[in-house]
Amino acid sequence: MIDLYTWTTPNGRKISILLEELGLEYSVHSINIMEGDQNAEEFLKISPNNKIPAIVDQETGITLMESGAIMLYLAEKTGKFMPTNVKERWEVTEWLMWQMGGFGPMLGQVHHFTKFNPGKAPYAQDRFLAEANRIYGVLDRRLDAQDYIVGNEYSIADMAVWPWVSRFEWQTIDLDKFPNVKRWYTLIAARPAVQKGYHVPKFTQDIPIPE
Numbered sequence: 001m002i003d004l005y006t007w008t009t010p011n012g013r014k015i016s017i018l019l020e021e022l023g024l025e026y027s028v029h030s031i032n033i034m035e036g037d038q039n040a041e042e043f044l045k046i047s048p049n050n051k052i053p054a055i056v057d058q059e060t061g062i063t064l065m066e067s068g069a070i071m072l073y074l075a076e077k078t079g080k081f082m083p084t085n086v087k088e089r090w091e092v093t094e095w096l097m098w099q100m101g102g103f104g105p106m107l108g109q110v111h112h113f114t115k116f117n118p119g120k121a122p123y124a125q126d127r128f129l130a131e132a133n134r135i136y137g138v139l140d141r142r143l144d145a146q147d148y149i150v151g152n153e154y155s156i157a158d159m160a161v162w163p164w165v166s167r168f169e170w171q172t173i174d175l176d177k178f179p180n181v182k183r184w185y186t187l188i189a190a191r192p193a194v195q196k197g198y199h200v201p202k203f204t205q206d207i208p209i210p211e
Contacts, residue, residue: 002026002074003056005046007033008204010104010163011067015053017197018071018159022078030201068100071156081156091150095142095157099164103139106131107164107171115170132171136178139165143180147187154188162188166198166208175210182210 002019004026006012019026031037031052038050047054047065054065057077064070072093075082083089109128113121139161142149149157165185168175175182188194189207198207 001058003029005029005031005052005054006201007031007052012053013163013198014067014160015070016200017194018074020193020197022080028201068096071160075156088150092155092157095149096160099160103135103161104164106135110171114172136173136181140178140180143184158188169208
């Protein structure tokens with residue numbers, strides 16, 4: 001049994017989607033970051049950085065925070081969604097790090113300045129919107145002539161990136177400008193495990209699907 005501490009954010013959805021794809025039994029603990037649940041003493045024992053997601057693996061006793069580390073752990077634990085081929089294994093790791101170090105943080109800044117505080121910091125808004133379009137271009141080129149981020153096998157790299165793209169409307173990104181990303185995004189959105197994992201720990205809206 002995996003205890004999952006999460007909320008309805010892209011980083012949280014990475015893990016619930018992966019758990020659904022793996023078919024592992026898990027228990028959901030909602031950490032409402034809008035109400036400050038992440039600062040509770042009990043949660044800090046699990047996630048010292050007071051961020052979601054976090055897990056406790058009741059089978060092994062291992063406790064982990066940081067979504068990338070959790071994804072690597074679960075992939076290794078089950079032997080799924082991580083290639084055995086050395087080259088492809090490192091490519092999945094490379095793109096997982098790309099998401100954690102660039103794609104997610106930059107888009108998070110777009111959410112802050114463009115969706116929640118539009119017009120308050122024009123320089124920051126322009127800077128992060130430009131960077132968002134650049135990194136969407138990186139992903140679009142990566143997906144040219146292949147189904148998934150690493151070749152034609154669905155992996156934790158896809159599951160890490162996809163929830164951030166699912167907020168393309170927040171980012172004012174026109175996916176028609178990135179046709180490979182749009183194709184890939186729509187393909188993954190149709191997966192039953194993604195549809196279920198997206199709505200953990202609660203329903204907020206239907207998965208956005210570009211026209």
